[in-house]
Amino acid sequence: MHNRDKNNLKRKGVIVAHYGVAVEVLFNDTGERSTVRVKRNSGHVVGDNVEVKGELLNRQRRFSELSRMDTRGGIHVVxxxxxxxxxxxxxxxxxxxxxxxxxxxxxxxAGLTPILVVNKSDLTCFMEYFQDIKRSYSGSVTIFSVSAETGSNLDQLKEFFKEGHRGVFVGPTGVGKSSILNRLIPHLNLSTGEISETKKRGRHTTTVSTLHLLEGGGELVDSPGFNDFGLVDTSINELAAFFPGFEKKVANSCRFRDCRHRDEPGCAVTDLLEQKQISEERYATYLNLLTELEMIDSDPKYRERRNRRKK
Structure with a gap:
């Protein structure tokens, strides 16, 4: 095919890497990859379905997006x-x-299904920690116990993604996100950081957001520096329904429909606390998130932006 004909051809694909001023596109028809230049603030992200014609890149409508808020209040799609x-x-x-x-x-x-991947099952501290995690979250989310060091139980994670899921790995520095990806995707060889003996934390080494195809089905995104979340898409009224452990109690259970689960009479959540079905520590986390959302919601500009994103 002549270059002129090739440049006039529209091809569909997915963005599998973002380098700031360029993206790498995996084409649906041939499995070929090509780098396409974009403006630094073009808004394209890994996972975007696109149509490419020469050097022109047209983004297709998204069915979901995961965002984070930076320290200045700016919103970035991960x-x-x-x-x-x-x-x-x-x-x-x-x-x-x-x-x-x-x-x-x-x-x-954001409309995503959360799963917990509890890594480092080879460590002596693991079992007690894993039991605590199961007590807190087993009724709310699917939990996987794995070891990137030994490969233990990673086959279960592979089977989950073979159902056709596209997921993103997030977690604090040093938990082994890249090490797990190296196990799940042979020959990937993502760089992993050494663990500091003083702080027991790895240096974050991934520098480019990338999407990887799993053998047998499924896709995984590795995103650099994704260590914390601003509650970009959450409203005050949704918080309790999304909070793990509250979801089954808050639906039509509280006396007042606008209950915020602080000290209102007839509150189903404070009943959980009194019955020790949720810990004081996790209830304190809920209250912190609620206070954060109330502060954010007091900003008309942010509230308008969030409502616009949800349409």
Whole structure:
């Protein structure tokens, strides 16, 4: 095919890597890959379905997007057309307080299914930690116990993704996200950081957002620096319904429809607390998230932006 004919041909594909001023597109028809230049603030992200004609890139409508908020209040889309958020945690290093609950809420608010991937089952601290995680989350999310070091139970994670899921790995620095990807995708060889003996944290080494095809089906996105969540897509009224452990209690259970589960009479959530079905620590996390959302919601510009994104 002549170059002129090739440049006039519209080809559909998916963005599998983003380099700032260029994206790598995997074409649906041939499986070929091509790099296409884009403006730095073009808005294209890994997972976007696109139509390419020469050097022109046309993004197709997204059915989902996962976003985060930076320290200045700016919103950044991490990945598009995802259906699963893989939250990687471990006993060493422990996640920051409230991280797991925040990640689950953010996932559900974005329309994704959260799963917990508890890594480093080979460590001596693992079993006690894993039992705590199961007590807190087994009724709310699917939990996988794995070891990137030994490969233990990673076949179960592969089988899950063979159902056709596209997920993104998130988690604090040092939990082994890239190490798990290296196990799931042979010959990938993502760089992994050394663990500091003083802080027990790995240096984050992934620098480019990338989408990877799993053998047998499914896709995984590795995104750099995704260590924390701003509650970009969550409203105050949705928080309790998305918060793990509350979801089955808040639906039509509280006396007042606008109950925020602080100290209102007839509150189903505070009943859970009194019955010790949810810990004081996790209830404190809920209250912190609620206060954060109330502060955000007091900003008309942000509230308008969130409502516009949800349409």
């Amino acid at each position: 990945g598009a057309n995802l259906d699963v958020l893989c939250i990687v945690i471990t006993c060493e290093p422990l996640p920051p307080p409230g991280f797991t609950d925040r990640a689950i809420v953010a996932s559900r608010a």
